[in-house]
Amino acid sequence: MVSKLFFTTPQLTWVDKLRNALALGTSPIVRGLIDYEGAMRTIRALDSVSFQDWFIGHGGSQESIRRMWNPIAYALGFIDCESISARCMLTIFMMFASKTEASKLNLLKGSPHRWLTGPILDYIQKRGAKLHLRHRVKAVHYEEGESPKVTSLTLSTPEGERNVEADVYLAACDVPGIQRLIPDAWRKHEQFDAIHRLEAVPVATVQLRYDGWVTELAEGEAAEERRTNLSNPTGLNNLLYTADADFSCFADLALASPEDYRKSGEGSLLQCVLTPGDPWIPKSVNDIVTHTDAQVRKLFPSSEHLILTWSNVVKLAQSLYREAPGMEPYRPDQTTPVSNFFLAGSYTRQDYIDSMEGATMSGHLAAAAILGLPAKLATNIAVA
Ligand SMILES: Cc1cc2nc3c(=O)[nH]c(=O)nc-3n(C[C@H](O)[C@H](O)[C@H](O)COP(=O)(O)OP(=O)(O)OC[C@H]3O[C@@H](n4cnc5c(N)ncnc54)[C@H](O)[C@@H]3O)c2cc1C
Numbered sequence: 445m446v447s448k449l450f451f452t453t454p455q456l457t458w459v460d461k462l463r464n465a466l467a468l469g470t471s472p473i474v475r476g477l478i479d480y481e482g483a484m485r486t487i488r489a490l491d492s493v494s495f496q497d498w499f500i501g502h503g504g505s506q507e508s509i510r511r512m513w514n515p516i517a518y519a520l521g522f523i524d525c526e527s528i529s530a531r532c533m534l535t536i537f538m539m540f541a542s543k544t545e546a547s548k549l550n551l552l553k554g555s556p557h558r559w560l561t562g563p564i565l566d567y568i569q570k571r572g573a574k575l576h577l578r579h580r581v582k583a584v585h586y587e588e589g590e591s592p593k594v595t596s597l598t599l600s601t602p603e604g605e606r607n608v609e610a611d612v613y614l615a616a617c618d619v620p621g622i623q624r625l626i627p628d629a630w631r632k633h634e635q636f637d638a639i640h641r642l643e644a645v646p647v648a649t650v651q652l653r654y655d656g657w658v659t660e661l662a663e664g665e666a667a668e669e670r671r672t673n674l675s676n677p678t679g680l681n682n683l684l685y686t687a688d689a690d691f692s693c694f695a696d697l698a699l700a701s702p703e704d705y706r707k708s709g710e711g712s713l714l715q716c717v718l719t720p721g722d723p724w725i726p727k728s729v730n731d732i733v734t735h736t737d738a739q740v741r742k743l744f745p746s747s748e749h750l751i752l753t754w755s756n757v758v759k760l761a762q763s764l765y766r767e768a769p770g771m772e773p774y775r776p777d778q779t780t781p782v783s784n785f786f787l788a789g790s791y792t793r794q795d796y797i798d799s800m801e802g803a804t805m806s807g808h809l810a811a812a813a814i815l816g817l818p819a820k821l822a823t824n825i826a827v828a
Pocket of ligand 1 (some may be wrong): 625803
């Protein structure tokens with residue numbers, strides 16, 4: 445499905461499409477269709493090269509980068525093709541090419557809280573585990589020696605500080621979280637010191653609610669009626685990409701995730717991810733909303749007369765791990781020099797990008813490490 449999309453998109457000229465075919469046709473992805481692990485070894489060795497340099501070096505065109513690959517890279521890692529490693533992009537294409545189910549674009553039926561983390565939490569609680577929200581790990585206590593060990597954690601909780609002891613400790617943090625958590629003294633170990641070289645990328649997400657259906661593209665009286673008929677949703681029901689706005693990917697959640705986001709008497713709820721996020725972090729919420737709304741109307745001129753009824757902006761100065769060229773050696777393994785202290789989280793070493801799937805893979809790897817069972821990255825259950 446993905447390769448068909450690459451070759452039929454009207455975004456590119458035939459020359460650009462042929463150059464795309466040349467770059468992808470000579471890539472390790474073709475080998476991966478018969479020898480997945482062999483191709484992954486080649487792809488992992490491309491960590492120090494940017495996707496842009498790799499693609500142009502294989503005959504791809506700059507125009508393809510601008511019109512097609514940059515929006516894809518922005519959507520996947522919130523950075524462009526010059527800033528993202530060839531390893532990261534090619535790994536994703538490998539998975540798309542070799543697992544048919546991986547190339548489907550799907551959105552949850554509704555909010556992640558209800559449809560994703562809710563069921564996971566139910567599963568965990570049914571097995572007797574407890575989740576304590578608003579319990580931040582403030583300090584890690586440990587004993588040095590030949591085999592250093594964590595002895596307890598100090599948690600900061602709404603009821604005050606608490607000390608907890610366990611047999612094994614697993615830190616499943618994001619990049620800024622783990623950088624704050626690791627005791628300074630541990631930086632004498634290369635693996636912990638390297639974590640401080642990892643960076644996180646900024647991103648801003650904008651939600652815009654309208655009094656009609658923004659992505660109903662048709663013109664004319666009948667279409668205008670459909671666009672403003674709030675009881676009958678219409679428009680593009682999928683994740684959308686563009687090279688012509690400051691948001692690279694977006695979706696109408698009222699159509700794509702209707703269970704929680706379709707509201708009676710209201711229309712489209714566009715969620716737009718502004719990438720790169722850097723310029724938006726210092727901007728006011730008003731400026732961001734006005735700018736994004738104007739770009740939405742430029743992309744969909746037929747929505748010109750709709751009224752923006754509600755908006756929300758979430759700015760994250762540090763979100764995903766920055767998948768920059770040359771960073772892979774600094775990503776930590778799930779096992780650490782501290783014998784009872786393990787790491788999980790998407791930023792830890794696993795093949796996939798910083799994503800829900802990457803986080804899940806890191807969890808499988810950490811569990812295998814704790815149990816002392818073998819687990820290999822590309823043959824991990826999540827991608828096997
Ligand atoms: C705007 C946006 C859109 C995204 N869209 C998608 C998508 O469509 N599909 C997809 O697959 N992925 C998406 N992602 C990426 C996905 O959210 C992440 O890759 C995933 O959440 C990583 O999971 P994680 O468990 O590694 O880290 P996180 O989800 O970041 O969890 C780490 C947790 O550790 C906690 N923590 C840190 N320090 C401490 C401490 N000292 N004590 C206690 N807790 C601590 C943090 O509060 C946080 O809750 C998106 C991300 C963003 C920002």
